[in-house]
Amino acid sequence: MAETLTAKELAMLSQALTTEGLICKKARMYSNTLTDQALADCMAAIADEHEKRYCALMKQLG
Numbered sequence: 001m002a003e004t005l006t007a008k009e010l011a012m013l014s015q016a017l018t019t020e021g022l023i024c025k026k027a028r029m030y031s032n033t034l035t036d037q038a039l040a041d042c043m044a045a046i047a048d049e050h051e052k053r054y055c056a057l058m059k060q061l062g
Contacts, residue, residue, distance in 0.1 A: 017057050024050040 005013070024047050031043035 013057055013060060017054060020050050020054040020057060023047075024054060 027043045027047035027050060031040045031047060034040040034043060
């Protein structure tokens, strides 16, 4: 049996998607512009983690 989400749950998922997407984009941008390779790698790892969370949230929406 398929479980439907309430309006409040959908709003929360939408907000979480927006937040994760924004953090991912900013971290990816920083990783591409930093000249310190260690910091750039750290930002790339942060972007990757937030991208994983974004994808997991998208799966919740079907």
